[in-house]
Amino acid sequence: MSSSHSLGRQIVSVKPIVVPSPGRGIDLQVKVTAPRSGRNLPVIVFSHGNAWSLDGYGPLVDRWAAAGFVVVQPTHLDSRRTAITWDDPRFATIWRVRITDLHAVLDHLVDVLVQAGLEGRADRGRAAVVGHSWGAQTAGALLGARVLDAEGVAGEDFSHPAVSAGALIGATGTGDTLTPFAAENLPFMKPDFSTMTTPALVVAGGKDDSQLSTRGPEWFTDAYHLSPAPKSLLGITEGEHTMGGLAGEQVAETSDEDPARVAFTADAISAYLRAALDLDDADWTALNSAGAGDGTWSLVGK
Template sequence: MSSSTDTDATSGSPVPVLSYSPVVLAVPGRPVDLQVRVSVPATGTRLPVLLLSHGHGGSNNLSSLNGYAPLANLWAAAGFAVVQPTHLSSRTLSHRLANAPGAPFFWRSRAEDMSHVLDRLDALEMTVPQLAGRLDHDRIAVAGHSLGGHTASLLLGARTTDPDTGAELDLREPRIKAGVLLAAPGRGGDVLNGPMAEMVSFFDTTDFATMTTPTLVVAGDKDDSSHFTDIGPDWHADPYRLAPAPKTLLTLFGAEHLLGGISGYDADETTDENPQRVAALGRLTSAYLRTQLSPGDHSWQAACEDLTTGTDPAGRVEFK
């Protein structure tokens, strides 16, 4: 079990964070056990649970339970129990699963991983030291970055058609009350015309019209995923524009696909390294989720007001 100190975005005070991994969950039919990391504040009870789905990425370890420490630590310091699975798509497993059904993206299994975690919250509490009795099983949210954003969107209610079977899939997880999509993929169809589009045929039929769960969509205004589409950065705002209310769009100024460096501290894959942007993202997403999960909490309103009062705002917010 490791510990670190991060800053609570509300008080600005250092908050000790405890992180424990791996917690190993046996899942019948899964080719390998499901391993997760749990990060929590050192103190506090009734902690809301925040599931974090990693992206696909090109790194060997950041796309696993070992990545996304910049956000996981900020969220834990803000009072969340952050649970990070290693999906089957992780490069840490690719040497074992290259020929497994669903490879290399395992897009359906990724969503199912999150439901398995929720089924085993009691086991997580009993396994992780100093966690027993501290989780609020009724306040659950999901966040996902890049391919993890696609995973999160399915859990929040978006639907897609399995390209192998032609069956429409509904993977919505009703225990999840709110979500955050970070640089998530947008619509499919004719707009998927980039050189890698054929590799992600499961994006083709994504339907955001059924994504009814309250969601904050985060997009970088410099995040041009030309390997998938020539639409430009606006593609990542599709989950906001094409889903029904209530939805919120946070556009981060100057942000590229790693949104300032969320996948790891000083990570080589980050093209727009900006610790201040990551801190702002942690502060804003924490505030949004607190308000969504706790009726009467005004953290999000206050965070939005702070965003518009500065001379150099990190981004802009739109609502519907």
């Protein structure tokens, strides 16, 4: 699939922009990437996977910007740049700080856009959140998902009123099937999707066999199956956790490098968000009409 929107137009990035985040201890920095031309540009706030930063995910972000989105990327506290490791006492609360980071970006979006030179060009009324891996759980919280405690009780509501749609790539599943390592170090990976009412696209890899769960690739489809409509599920048949290298070419965790798969994933998310944000549904309609594609992907909705 190739987007009907120009993917050849020039894009620009501005970094770092510091977003006010009292009590965080380390400045919340973001990178903003956008097309050099165009107005009324929708906004994507993107949450990275564990250990990454605002400098990752170029293959995704650049393609979204070329398709007409303003993309804002924060660096979360779990980034390699902070040196906060699994055994650091601060690590246990990073999942909450991640969510607060996205709230801070959205709450200060006007100032972020001004500092990026995009004043008057972005449409703040059309904002979406997207995340990969841990970032998908983070983004899901702003769509309405909650976190279950040890007794199975859902925690607080972290949804954000500015968010109209989202996309979750490799999102943590539910159930008491965490591996011993995950149960000890990542006990917050117990989402409750029953309250995730905001429209969203869930992207799951058919070969994403996580070391965090005993359930296999279907674990990553829970965000679709266990959340209320409207939702869509895009299955990438041969996709592993990085879907071909979302974070960058030849990075260490890319075990299934495939630039074409990354481009397809990026374009499918662009198409979904343009439709969900009431901009243009041509590409999304075409993707749905294609059904199961050529066997390399599948798409269902509710």
